[in-house]
Amino acid sequence: MTTAPERTPAPAPDPLAEPRPSFTNEGAATVLSHLYGVSGALSPLHGERDLNFKVDAADGRRLVLKLHNPVDSAAVVEMRTLAIAHARRVDPSLPLPEVVPTVAGAAAEPVTAPDGRVSEVQLFTFLEGRHAKLGELGDRALRDWGRTVARLGRALRGFAHPEAAYPIQWDVRRTPAIRDRIGVLGDEERRLVDAVVDRFEANVVPRLESLRSQVIHNDMSRWNVLVDADLHITGITDFGDMTHTALVCDLAVALATVLAGREDFFDAAEQMVSGYCEVTPLEPEEAALLGDLVAARSATDVVVTIWRLADHPHMSDLPVAPTELLRLFDRTGFEQAASRLERAAAGLPYRPRTTPELASARRKVLGPLETSYDEPLHLVRGDGVHLFDADGRRYLDAYNNVPVVGHCHPAVSAAIAAQARRLVTNTRYLQEASVELAERLLSTAPDGLDRVLFVNSGSEANDVAWRMARFATGHDGAVVTRFAYHGVTQATTDLSPEEWPGGFAPAHVGLLAPPPTQRAKDADVVSDAGAVLDTMGAGGHAPAALFIDPGFTSDGVLGPAHRWLRDTVTAARGAGALFVADEVQVGYGRTGDGLWSIGPSGIEPDLLTLGKPMGNGFPVAAVLGRSDVVDPFMTATGYFSTFGGNTLACAAALAVLRVVEEEGIVVHAARTGAYLRALLDDVAARHAAVGSVRNWGLLLGVEIVSDDGSPDAKLASTVVNRLRRLGVLVGTTSPAGNVLKIRPPLVLERREADEIAGRLSEALAAAHS
Numbered sequence: 052m053t054t055a056p057e058r059t060p061a062p063a064p065d066p067l068a069e070p071r072p073s074f075t076n077e078g079a080a081t082v083l084s085h086l087y088g089v090s091g092a093l094s095p096l097h098g099e100r101d102l103n104f105k106v107d108a109a110d111g112r113r114l115v116l117k118l119h120n121p122v123d124s125a126a127v128v129e130m131r132t133l134a135i136a137h138a139r140r141v142d143p144s145l146p147l148p149e150v151v152p153t154v155a156g157a158a159a160e161p162v163t164a165p166d167g168r169v170s171e172v173q174l175f176t177f178l179e180g181r182h183a184k185l186g187e188l189g190d191r192a193l194r195d196w197g198r199t200v201a202r203l204g205r206a207l208r209g210f211a212h213p214e215a216a217y218p219i220q221w222d223v224r225r226t227p228a229i230r231d232r233i234g235v236l237g238d239e240e241r242r243l244v245d246a247v248v249d250r251f252e253a254n255v256v257p258r259l260e261s262l263r264s265q266v267i268h269n270d271m272s273r274w275n276v277l278v279d280a281d282l283h284i285t286g287i288t289d290f291g292d293m294t295h296t297a298l299v300c301d302l303a304v305a306l307a308t309v310l311a312g313r314e315d316f317f318d319a320a321e322q323m324v325s326g327y328c329e330v331t332p333l334e335p336e337e338a339a340l341l342g343d344l345v346a347a348r349s350a351t352d353v354v355v356t357i358w359r360l361a362d363h364p365h366m367s368d369l370p371v372a373p374t375e376l377l378r379l380f381d382r383t384g385f386e387q388a389a390s391r392l393e394r395a396a397a398g399l400p401y402r403p404r405t406t407p408e409l410a411s412a413r414r415k416v417l418g419p420l421e422t423s424y425d426e427p428l429h430l431v432r433g434d435g436v437h438l439f440d441a442d443g444r445r446y447l448d449a450y451n452n453v454p455v456v457g458h459c460h461p462a463v464s465a466a467i468a469a470q471a472r473r474l475v476t477n478t479r480y481l482q483e484a485s486v487e488l489a490e491r492l493l494s495t496a497p498d499g500l501d502r503v504l505f506v507n508s509g510s511e512a513n514d515v516a517w518r519m520a521r522f523a524t525g526h527d528g529a530v531v532t533r534f535a536y537h538g539v540t541q542a543t544t545d546l547s548p549e550e551w552p553g554g555f556a557p558a559h560v561g562l563l564a565p566p567p568t569q570r571a572k573d574a575d576v577v578s579d580a581g582a583v584l585d586t587m588g589a590g591g592h593a594p595a596a597l598f599i600d601p602g603f604t605s606d607g608v609l610g611p612a613h614r615w616l617r618d619t620v621t622a623a624r625g626a627g628a629l630f631v632a633d634e635v636q637v638g639y640g641r642t643g644d645g646l647w648s649i650g651p652s653g654i655e656p657d658l659l660t661l662g663k664p665m666g667n668g669f670p671v672a673a674v675l676g677r678s679d680v681v682d683p684f685m686t687a688t689g690y691f692s693t694f695g696g697n698t699l700a701c702a703a704a705l706a707v708l709r710v711v712e713e714e715g716i717v718v719h720a721a722r723t724g725a726y727l728r729a730l731l732d733d734v735a736a737r738h739a740a741v742g743s744v745r746n747w748g749l750l751l752g753v754e755i756v757s758d759d760g761s762p763d764a765k766l767a768s769t770v771v772n773r774l775r776r777l778g779v780l781v782g783t784t785s786p787a788g789n790v791l792k793i794r795p796p797l798v799l800e801r802r803e804a805d806e807i808a809g810r811l812s813e814a815l816a817a818a819h820s
């Protein structure tokens with residue numbers, strides 16, 4: 052085995068310590084005339100490590116002569132030159148300088164200074180403008196700054212060069228190395244910098260390699276960005292800190308270097324961050340690290356400037372602003388500071404009102420609009436089957452059926468965001484999305500339905516279904532169940548006895564007794580439709596439509612009742628009515644019996660209405676119908692809805708259908724529904740307060756009764772509020788208000804079903820103790 056001879060490597064020049072090239076004005080003028088054939092007046096410009104001159108050339112041109120720091124090799128200078136050219140090509144509207152070649156056609160040339168050191172020299176076009184003063188950048192200018200940083204980042208995305216990874220301390224990723232120079236700091240700075248580096252090592256270092264990385268400008272500070280009198284950006288200069296690193300560092304550096312020293316740092320940062328995110332939305336991981344990266348850049352500023360001040364006083368001023376920023380982070384708490392920046396990246400106001408403040412502000416402007424639960428929830432985030440409140444507490448959402456594939460499903464959110472960036476327009480134009488969505492819906496719908504009409508809510512779907520039924524039949528009567536809910540418009544409130552104020556009973560609406568509870572009793576179930584229709588007829592109201600929610604959700608969660616429904620539909624059709632299956636509540640696989648709950652009954656509805664889950668939270672709804680019903684109405688009325696079926700709504704709805712299919716949501720709902728049902732049966736066996744349990748897939752009802760078996764709405768409400776405190780969200784339903792309504796997002800897993808049953812058991816036990 053041989054040992055390599057020991058050699059002491061020549062100490063590499065320290066890029067931070069190497070003084071600027073030592074040319075005088077005259078020396079620089081000589082270089083200018085020799086290499087470029089240009090003569091003119093030279094005046095010095097700002098430069099941290101390079102020597103820069105403004106040139107007023109004799110031929111009238113204004114130029115910038117740059118003598119690079121001697122540590123910057125020809126290859127590094129070439130990298131910067133090619134990067135500028137690349138960015139100019141990709142986004143010609145960016146205000147970037149242009150390299151003026153030497154007489155010999157070179158983009159840069161080495162020149163030797165009087166002290167013998169060699170520098171690369173370059174000539175650039177001059178960019179008009181001045182440096183912005185601390186504090187003068189208002190919201191608009193700050194957003195513009197953020198957008199410009201992001202645009203330059205995008206323009207550099209495709210750029211690569213072997214020298215791009217050369218080591219430079221201004222790469223925020225190298226923050227831990229500032230510990231080597233920490234000895235020069237005073238006590239306060241040292242404590243602040245230590246805290247930053249400790250956090251950096253714990254939070255940032257483990258994630259660095261997974262962040263989006265590319266070549267970035269890395270120094271969009273007030274000294275490198277030029278503005279006009281209106282603070283519009285007119286120039287970007289100094290590519291000397293450019294390096295291949297995490298993309299988000301570009302924003303972190305801009306925040307740290309433009310805003311350090313401002314008392315309204317967080318307000319201002321919110322503007323800059325949101326401007327940046329308009330062009331390049333941050334990934335969650337980047338947003339979470341932004342605060343630490345800003346602090347890291349400021350810590351580096353503090354250390355490098357103090358260290359330079361000690362050894363090279365001519366190269367530095369006191370680092371007042373970056374120290375101020377670190378103090379602000381320290382006072383605010385680094386965690387809090389980081390979360391403010393993270394919230395800004397997510398578009399959330401970083402100074403939210405407290406929950407009591409919000410509750411009282413809400414009362415002032417929204418009036419008596421009810422909130423759920425005795426203690427209203429102040430929600431800030433949703434993810435899958437979970438909701439999170441302002442204090443970061445997690446709740447299992449066993450109530451909301453709108454986010455059918457889970458809160459904020461990434462595929463749905465991404466589809467909405469992408470479409471919002473591309474095109475948002477209405478159905479008066481040919482557009483792929485509405486046609487594809489209609490085709491997909493019809494391909495899954497019961498036979499006979501061959502038309503789709505898009506609207507914005509379940510109420511609107513039922514409202515227009517009602518209009519079509521009246522138009523088609525010439526009748527004016529409606530038949531619904533006794534405690535039905537079909538919507539919020541004038542016409543659909545008439546169809547919603549659940550909402551009727553005392554004494555209100557529109558003469559044209561007949562009320563059916565809903566079927567008794569479960570499948571087992573199906574054979575005994577008799578519809579009273581005949582009698583109801585007779586009474587209506589006697590009152591002069593022939594029925595235009597029978598509206599039924601096949602899950603009977605507001606009547607107390609009573610489905611399925613296929614035979615009852617078949618008998619009722621037959622009777623209503625016999626009297627001339629159309630049948631409207633209201634799938635707003637139970638459609639999209641909730642029953643686990645197929646996408647639409649009406650399927651297993653074998654009934655072919657005349658109209659079928661959809662809503663709630665259709666866009667997983669994005670407002671979109673539809674009526675599916677037979678062309679012989681829909682077409683004459685459309686032709687006669689010229690029906691059109693501005694937002695109904697717009698490209699954005701269709702993008703959301705198509706994404707939901709895709710996820711439902713890809714994730715096997717319907718089968719999952721059937722399985723998890725049966726599993727949860729069995730758990731709830733077990734809870735019922737152990738608690739006398741549970742009367743009956745019913746389910747159809749993941750639509751479940753748990754009847755709460757008092758000791759004598761009568762409905763106990765008060766106890767149901769106590770249980771619901773206790774469950775809320777235990778972190779599980781459910782609601783109540785039924786005419787007596789005593790049935791717990793459990794209808795979670797269909798992505799509920801078994802362990803979450805266990806949690807629902809376990810907490811319910813706890814809540815029941817506590818309510819009785």
Ligand code: PMP
Pocket residue numbers: 508509510511513536537538539600604633634635636662663
């Ligand atoms: N029909 C049924 C069965 C519903 O449950 C609802 C909403 N709860 C609606 C219609 C009305 O839908 P929206 O609130 O979207 O207008």
